[in-house]
Amino acid sequence: MTAPGIREADTASLDAREAISTPEQSARARFLRRFKRQVPALIALGYLVLVVLSALCAPLLATHDPLQQNLAGVLQPPGGGHVLGTDDLGRDVFSRALYAGRISLVAAAQAVAVAVLLGVIPGLVAGYAGRRVDAVIMRVTDALMSFPPLILAIAFVGVLGPSLTNAMFVIGVIFAPRFVRLVRGTVLSIREESFIEASRSIGTPTPRVIWRHVLPNALSPLIVQISLTAAMAMLAEASLSFLGLGVQPPDASWGSMIERGFRYTAAAPWLTIFPGLLIALTVLAFNLLGDGLRDSLGREIRRGS
Amino acid sequence: MLRYTLRRVLMIVPLLFLVSLGVFALVLLIPGDPAITISGENATEAQIDATRERLGLNDPVLVQYAAWAGNALTGDLGSSLFSNESVSGAIMGRFPVTVAVTIAAMIVALLIAVPAGIIAALRRGHWQDRGATLFASVGISLPNFWVGILLIMAFALAVPIFPAVGYTPITEGVGEWARGLVLPGLTLGMAVAAEITRQLRGSLSDVMQQDFIRTARANGLRGRAVIAKHGLKNAAVPVVTVIGFQIGFLLGGSVIVERVFGLPGLGDLAIRSVLQRDIPMIQGIVVVTALIVMLVNLVVDLSYGWLNPKVRQA
Numbered sequence: 001m002t003a004p005g006i007r008e009a010d011t012a013s014l015d016a017r018e019a020i021s022t023p024e025q026s027a028r029a030r031f032l033r034r035f036k037r038q039v040p041a042l043i044a045l046g047y048l049v050l051v052v053l054s055a056l057c058a059p060l061l062a063t064h065d066p067l068q069q070n071l072a073g074v075l076q077p078p079g080g081g082h083v084l085g086t087d088d089l090g091r092d093v094f095s096r097a098l099y100a101g102r103i104s105l106v107a108a109a110q111a112v113a114v115a116v117l118l119g120v121i122p123g124l125v126a127g128y129a130g131r132r133v134d135a136v137i138m139r140v141t142d143a144l145m146s147f148p149p150l151i152l153a154i155a156f157v158g159v160l161g162p163s164l165t166n167a168m169f170v171i172g173v174i175f176a177p178r179f180v181r182l183v184r185g186t187v188l189s190i191r192e193e194s195f196i197e198a199s200r201s202i203g204t205p206t207p208r209v210i211w212r213h214v215l216p217n218a219l220s221p222l223i224v225q226i227s228l229t230a231a232m233a234m235l236a237e238a239s240l241s242f243l244g245l246g247v248q249p250p251d252a253s254w255g256s257m258i259e260r261g262f263r264y265t266a267a268a269p270w271l272t273i274f275p276g277l278l279i280a281l282t283v284l285a286f287n288l289l290g291d292g293l294r295d296s297l298g299r300e301i302r303r304g305s
Numbered sequence: 306m307l308r309y310t311l312r313r314v315l316m317i318v319p320l321l322f323l324v325s326l327g328v329f330a331l332v333l334l335i336p337g338d339p340a341i342t343i344s345g346e347n348a349t350e351a352q353i354d355a356t357r358e359r360l361g362l363n364d365p366v367l368v369q370y371a372a373w374a375g376n377a378l379t380g381d382l383g384s385s386l387f388s389n390e391s392v393s394g395a396i397m398g399r400f401p402v403t404v405a406v407t408i409a410a411m412i413v414a415l416l417i418a419v420p421a422g423i424i425a426a427l428r429r430g431h432w433q434d435r436g437a438t439l440f441a442s443v444g445i446s447l448p449n450f451w452v453g454i455l456l457i458m459a460f461a462l463a464v465p466i467f468p469a470v471g472y473t474p475i476t477e478g479v480g481e482w483a484r485g486l487v488l489p490g491l492t493l494g495m496a497v498a499a500e501i502t503r504q505l506r507g508s509l510s511d512v513m514q515q516d517f518i519r520t521a522r523a524n525g526l527r528g529r530a531v532i533a534k535h536g537l538k539n540a541a542v543p544v545v546t547v548i549g550f551q552i553g554f555l556l557g558g559s560v561i562v563e564r565v566f567g568l569p570g571l572g573d574l575a576i577r578s579v580l581q582r583d584i585p586m587i588q589g590i591v592v593v594t595a596l597i598v599m600l601v602n603l604v605v606d607l608s609y610g611w612l613n614p615k616v617r618q619a
Contacts, residue, residue, distance in 0.1 A: 143323035146595045146602070150557025151575060155591045158579030159331050231446065238448045239561055243576060255448070262454055262565075266462055276451035284446035291442070 031220075034296035041292020044285035051282055055101040064092035066099045067250055075268045085270045087260060096252055097275060103253040104237060104279070107168045107246070111233035112226055114172020119179025120222070124210055126180065127187025134184070141177035149174045150239060157245045164237075164247045171236045175229050182225050186218040220297045227290030231283045238279050254279045306610055313606050317599055324595045325377065328588050329370050332360075335584070343386055343584060377592060383585035385578075392589035395574060402472055402570035405482075406562060407555045409490030414497035414551075421498070422505025422544075423532070429510050437502055444499025449558055453492035453565035460488060470567035489562045496558070497551045504547040509540040541612050549605030553598045 035041065054061055063083065070090030078085040084093035126137040149171075156170040157163075190196060191214070199209050238255030240246035242262075247253045252260075254275040261271025335342050340357040348356070356362075361369050376383065382392035425437035461469035467488050473481040512518065513536055521531045560572030571590060578586035 139319055139323060143320055143327065146320060146324055146553075146598050147327070147591065148553035148557040148594050148598060150554075150560055151591060151594050153557075154560065154575055154579055155331060155587045156334070158582060158587050159334050159584065160336065235446075235448055239450065242448075242450045242561065243564060245579065258448075258451060258454070262450075265454060265458060269458055272451065272454050276448060276454070279448050279451065280443075280446055283448070284443060287442055287446055 031296050035292065038292035038296055040288045041296075044288035044292065047281065047285045048289065051101060051278075051285075052105065054098060055105055058095075058098040058102060062092075062095035062098050064095045066091060066095040066252075068092075075264060075271075077268070078270050084274050085268065087257075087271055088264055088268075093257075093271065093274060096257060097254065097278060100252045100254050100257055100275065101278065103164065103247055103251060104234060104255070104282070107164055107237040107253060108230050108233040110165070110168040111171040111175065111236070112230050114169055115175035115179055115229055115233075116222075116226065118173060118176035120183050120218075122176075123180040123183025124187060124214065127184040128191060128206070128210060128214070137180065138184075141180045144174065144177050147174070150236065153236065153240060154243070154245060157240065162245045162248060164241075164251075164253070167240045167246045168233070168237065171233055171240075174236075175232065178225060178229065179222070182221055183218050186221060187214055190214065190217050220293075224290050224294045224297070227286050227293060231286035231290065234279065234283050234286065309610050310607055313603060317603060320599060321596075324599075325374050325592065326370070328591050328595070329373055331588055331591070332369075332584055333366070339584070342582060373588075382589035382592065385586050386583050387581055392585050395586065396571065396589055396593055399569060399571045399574045401475075402568050403556070403559050403563070403572065405475075405486055406489050406493060406559050406568060406570060407552075409486040410493035410497060410555055410558075410562075411548075411551075413490045413494030414501055417494070417498035418501035418505060422502045423509060423537075425502065425506040426509035426513065426540075427532070434506070437506060441499040441503040441506075444495050444502075447495065449492050449496060450561045450565050452495055453488070453562055456488045456492055457565070472566075472568045472570075485566075489566045489568065492565065493555060493558045493562045497555065500547055500551060501544060505540065505544050508543045509536055512536050512539045515539075538612065542609055545605055545608055545612065549602050552601040553594075556594045556597065 068091060070086065072090065073082075073086055074088055074090045076082055076086040076090075078093075082092050082094065084097065087093055087096070122137050122141075126134045152174055153167065153170045156173075157167050160166040160170075196209060196213055199213055204212075237246055237253060238258070241253045241255030242259045244256075244259060247256050249256070257275040258272050258279075261268065261275070264271055332339055338353075340353045340360065340362055341348070343360070344353045344356045361372060364372070373383070380393055382396075384391050385395065388395075421437045421440065425434040428434050457469045460467050468485050469488075471485065473485050475482040513532075518531060518535055521535050522528075526534075556571075559570060560575055562568070563570045563572035564576065571594070574586070575590050577583075578590065
């Protein structure tokens with residue numbers, strides 16, 4: 001696996017036209033200019049903003065109380081008084097989907113946060129410290145990556161008890177090795193660079209070198225990985241909730257809405273179609289955004305990730 | 306090659322040790338007293354003591370681990386807390402179903418991804434490429450249980466050509482068995498197909514720009530032969546890696562697919578054990594699936610040696 005990060009050969013091969021036309025442009029300006037050309041990623045970003053806003057404003061947008069049951073009006077098809085129909089307890093699917101979006105988004109954010117927290121520091125240590133520490137950390141990540149993610153998640157949740165927080169913590173742990181590898185790769189690729197050496201030679205303490213020089217260089221690939229991991233975390237949450245091991249009723253996430261709707265596949269297909277569409281679009285948006293960000297990063301970084 | 310193989314096989318040992326530690330530690334993670342959790346809320350003091358004795362929870366942790374790992378090495382993974390069935394027996398009984406689903410998914414994935422990846426790589430920038438790239442992005446974004454439900458709606462309910470649920474053992478007819486695997490295979494194979502398409506497109510189009518491809522062409526080799534003999538073989542290493550990575554995804558995904566299609570496989574066993582908190586069974590399933598992933602990765606690594614002679618000498 002090639003290590004992401006700046007390497008001399010790559011920097012030298014920077015597109016000549018780009019270098020000539022924008023000599024004193026900052027890296028950020030170049031990034032923004034490239035990103036503005038990534039149409040799918042821009043659409044994805046717009047969609048994600050919309051989803052986050054609608055989740056935040058769920059109480060304002062909801063047409064009904066998401067928990068209010070109406071046993072006289074169960075399994076109503078979309079249209080009429082309910083935009084997306086009603087579920088098996090007569091609850092409004094549209095309003096439920098809005099509130100479920102909150103849970104799905106927060107869950108994905110939790111998992112990503114755990115993965116970043118558990119991944120970045122061991123990654124820095126592995127890349128910066130000597131061989132022996134590196135070897136130990138890498139063996140542990142290898143071991144963690146030998147478990148099929150979903151099966152490990154199911155096992156942990158089985159032991160800890162089904163709850164969304166448990167599920168997302170476990171998902172975060174499972175995704176942490178990706179961040180360990182990414183950060184380690186970046187550190188390895190730049191720790192021999194002259195600006196790091198220069199900083200070290202004037203006596204800068206190691207933590208400061210890492211904080212001021214190493215980490216900023218790992219930031220861009222990290223952001224890309226965060227977007228792609230958010231997509232995977234969202235799918236994982238949906239899967240666990242579909243299996244009944246994630247969010248517990250009366251709370252609902254998009255995944256658990258599908259689980260409930262699955263029992264009425266023939267009679268009320270809209271119960272599974274709409275939440276599934278929301279998951280698919282949101283995950284797709286995170287993936288497209290991640291791809292677009294990666295393609296907008298400097299070629300020197302883009303090549304490695 | 307022999308030295309490379311030996312070294313690679315030996316690398317499994319520390320990995321296996323760490324994995325076994327992790328799996329064993331699952332018991333330690335049970336909040337509170339595992340004996341109470343396992344015996345159930347209404348258990349009497351005597352029952353809890355019996356559970357404690359049975360699980361060896363009175364011994365020091367290291368002794369517990371040694372006993373568990375020692376037994377596991379001989380293939381004895383303990384027995385279910387509920388049915389007293391042996392864990393390895395239960396896993397072996399469910400295994401064929403999961404293997405069948407996994408292989409069906411891999412076949413579906415390769416049938417889609419190999420042509421799609423090759424066409425996309427050779428027609429880079431054209432509509433075929435854009436179509437394949439779009440398919441790949443969408444494919445990895447679809448929740449597979451949702452795909453499964455949609456397939457059931459379309460091909461089992463609306464147009465009933467395939468069974469919606471259930472599994473026909475191969476002993477009761479190869480045709481019926483295969484028919485029952487089509488929808489689960491499609492469901493699980495879709496995301497894998499997307500991943501392999503992406504990887505194959507990338508690595509093949511890189512290879513096709515290399516000098517040796519131009520040389521082969523200049524020597525008068527036909528287009529198809531260039532692609533097959535020089536292009537695909539050189540593009541295979543990253544693709545094989547991705548296929549190896551997908552095994553873990555497939556084993557996990559089979560849990561979902563088995564749930565959707567009501568198949569009595571390992572995944573079904575896993576869910577049931579989790580809901581019953583059948584710890585030895587959960588541990589057994591995790592160990593066995595992790596072992597499979599490690600073995601597949603071993604085979605993948607060894608195949609590098611065959612695909613790329615440089616690796617053998619390294």
